[in-house]
Amino acid sequence: ETGVTQSPTHLIKTRGQQVTLRCSSQSGHNTVSWYQQALGQGPQFIFQYYREEENGRGNFPPRFSGLQFPNYSSELNVNALELDDSALYLCASSLDSHTDTQYFGPGTRLTVL
Amino acid sequence: GNSVTQMEGPVTLSEEAFLTINCTYTATGYPSLFWYVQYPGEGLQLLLKATKADDKGSNKGFEATYRKETTSFHLEKGSVQVSDSAVYFCALIVGGGSNYKLTFGKGTLLTVNP
Numbered sequence: 001e002t003g004v005t006q007s008p009t010h011l012i013k014t015r016g017q018q019v020t021l022r023c024s025s026q027s028g029h030n031t032v033s034w035y036q037q038a039l040g041q042g043p044q045f046i047f048q049y050y051r052e053e054e055n056g057r058g059n060f061p062p063r064f065s066g067l068q069f070p071n072y073s074s075e076l077n078v079n080a081l082e083l084d085d086s087a088l089y090l091c092a093s094s095l096d097s098h099t100d101t102q103y104f105g106p107g108t109r110l111t112v113l
Numbered sequence: 114g115n116s117v118t119q120m121e122g123p124v125t126l127s128e129e130a131f132l133t134i135n136c137t138y139t140a141t142g143y144p145s146l147f148w149y150v151q152y153p154g155e156g157l158q159l160l161l162k163a164t165k166a167d168d169k170g171s172n173k174g175f176e177a178t179y180r181k182e183t184t185s186f187h188l189e190k191g192s193v194q195v196s197d198s199a200v201y202f203c204a205l206i207v208g209g210g211s212n213y214k215l216t217f218g219k220g221t222l223l224t225v226n227p
Contacts, residue, residue, distance in 0.1 A: 006156075033214065042117075042202055042217030043157070056214060090156055092215075100145040100164065100206045100213055104157040 004093050004105035012111045013081050021076045021108045023091030031055070031097045032074040034066060037088040037107070049074055050097040078110075086112045115140045119203045119218035126193055126225050134188040134221045136177075136203035144205040146170075146179055146186040147215070151200045160188075160201070193225045 005024045013019050025032050031050045035043035045058035049068035063079040072093075078085055088109050092102035120135040138144065145164045149157040161170030166181035175190045186203060203218040 004156075035215070040219075042204075042219045043215070045214040045216070048214060058214065092157075094213070098208065098213060100208060101147075101159065101162065102213075102215060103159065104149075106156040 004091060004103055006089075006091050006105040006108050008108060009106070010109045010111075012113065014113050015081055015083060017081050017112075018077065018079045019081060019110060021078075021089050021091075021110070022073065023076070023093075023105060024073045025091075025093035026103050029093035029095055029103075030072050031094045031099070032068055032072065033092045033094070033102060034074070034076050035090040035092065036060070037090055038084075039087070043090055046076070048097070055097050081112045083112050086110060115144070115205060115207055115216045117203050117205055117216055117218035119201075119221055121219075121221070122200075123222040123224060126223070128195055128225055128227050129192045130225075132188070132190040132193045132197075132223070134201055134203075134223070136186045136188065136218060138184050138186065138203075138205050140184075140205055140207050142207040144207045146177070147204045147206070148175070148177055148186070148188050149202045149204060149217075151202065151220070153199070157202065193223070195225045195227055198223055198225045 033048040034046040037043040047057040052068045068074045088107045091105045094102045147162045148160040161172040163170040163179035169178045200220045
């Protein structure tokens with residue numbers, strides 16, 4: 001059974017640029033959640049995708065957007081990058097949208113200069 | 114809203130010492146409670162969970178009991194090892210809505226010295 005994978009591992013961008021992060025969910029899981037973890041903080045919920053539809057969103061601006069594909073993999077897109085977007089971005093998959101246990105990938109470390 | 118408060122770190126212990134990391138929560142509804150662990154440079158790993166009052170979650174020698182009366186879920190281990198050095202996050206999910214999102218505490222850094 002393959003776990004949650006994310007790519008790339010690290011990324012460096014400059015202010016104003018756009019970035020796309022990718023996540024492959026665990027086999028059999030149809031729900032993906034994205035979290036932002038700033039340095040020294042706990043992860044903050046960005047949004048969740050269930051069967052290709054957004055299924056809840058945290059307190060993040062619209063320049064944070066996402067997609068989920070028919071194979072349940074997912075992308076997180078961030079436009080107009082700001083310095084404060086520098087963080088570890090974590091993807092988590094769960095069996096479905098009403099399962100309480102989420103399994104996390106290793107994360108993508110984004111640095112905005 | 115929902116929130117999790119956990120003891121501020123860092124916590125530094127000697128090998129074989131007893132560990133307690135305190136966690137209290139506020140939730141609108143009846144949450145499931147979790148402890149996640151993050152090793153240096155890695156993502157989060159689920160350590161243990163409990164879904165109802167008085168449940169005890171346990172894994173790898175770690176334990177935590179869901180205490181509804183005190184809204185707490187303190188993490189304990191009787192004898193820590195150097196390999197337990199990591200950041201520990203307490204978290205909750207309140208189900209019943211359209212999505213299950215985790216609310217995390219700020220994390221507690223544990224360092225275990227030989």
